[in-house]
Amino acid sequence: MSIDENIKMLRDRLSRAAEKAGRDTKDITLIAVSKTKPNEMIREALDCGMVDFGENKPQELASKYSAFEGEDIRWHQIGTLQKNKVRHIVGKASLIHSVDSLSLAIEIDKRAKAIDIVQDILIQVNISGEESKSGVTPDELPALCREISELKGVSLKGLMTISVRDYSYDENKALFEKLYKLSKEIESLNINRVKMDELSMGMTNDFEAAIEAGATLIRVGTAIFGERSYNI
Numbered sequence: 001m002s003i004d005e006n007i008k009m010l011r012d013r014l015s016r017a018a019e020k021a022g023r024d025t026k027d028i029t030l031i032a033v034s035k036t037k038p039n040e041m042i043r044e045a046l047d048c049g050m051v052d053f054g055e056n057k058p059q060e061l062a063s064k065y066s067a068f069e070g071e072d073i074r075w076h077q078i079g080t081l082q083k084n085k086v087r088h089i090v091g092k093a094s095l096i097h098s099v100d101s102l103s104l105a106i107e108i109d110k111r112a113k114a115i116d117i118v119q120d121i122l123i124q125v126n127i128s129g130e131e132s133k134s135g136v137t138p139d140e141l142p143a144l145c146r147e148i149s150e151l152k153g154v155s156l157k158g159l160m161t162i163s164v165r166d167y168s169y170d171e172n173k174a175l176f177e178k179l180y181k182l183s184k185e186i187e188s189l190n191i192n193r194v195k196m197d198e199l200s201m202g203m204t205n206d207f208e209a210a211i212e213a214g215a216t217l218i219r220v221g222t223a224i225f226g227e228r229s230y231n232i
């Protein structure tokens, strides 16, 4: 199947899931996860009207950013981010999904102020409690939101999570609903400068459950670009 056909099919699935959930497709942004994939494939997806692209590795994001500079693209840093890699992507990533510590947020804040921008970020939450997963625990979240709200070089827009491989539809939905509830709890704290408008959740195998649970950003790689030759 071509990328064009894949995207058409995916948009159909997205619409059906939105309809089932009683939601407007306009409120759900499809991010094409292009990690490990060549620029020619990104070009094809762009020609199909895709605007949002996700990458795991900061250097890969930066090099693809340069290759497509001037085009109508929003880049998303969705993979784990180390402090020493922050400089590669601040100002290039429209949204950094994977902030999981205050020290990382402080580094982003510093780099953003240095180039006089405000960097949009999400906090990654480890809902499943699996040790292999990055992200803060739900318990740590309120304090981290308060601390991040003090950093004027970043703007907190919401939360991100990754579900568990092999979960059923219902298990995924239950996990994503926990992130949704958490975002409402944070919202009710009315922390200055903290927004909970975005929920980044759902990938190729679980995005329908995520849409039902309130996802505003879904991150889909395999269903658009096919299998990756290595799994990152």
Ligand SMILES: *Cc1c(COP(=O)(O)O)cnc(C)c1O
Binding pocket: 033, 035, 056, 078, 079, 162, 202, 203, 204, 205, 219, 220, 221, 222, 223, 232
């Ligand atoms: C790779 C990746 C995705 C996309 O996964 P697919 O199963 O290929 O859709 C989404 N989110 C994150 C954080 C990823 O690392």
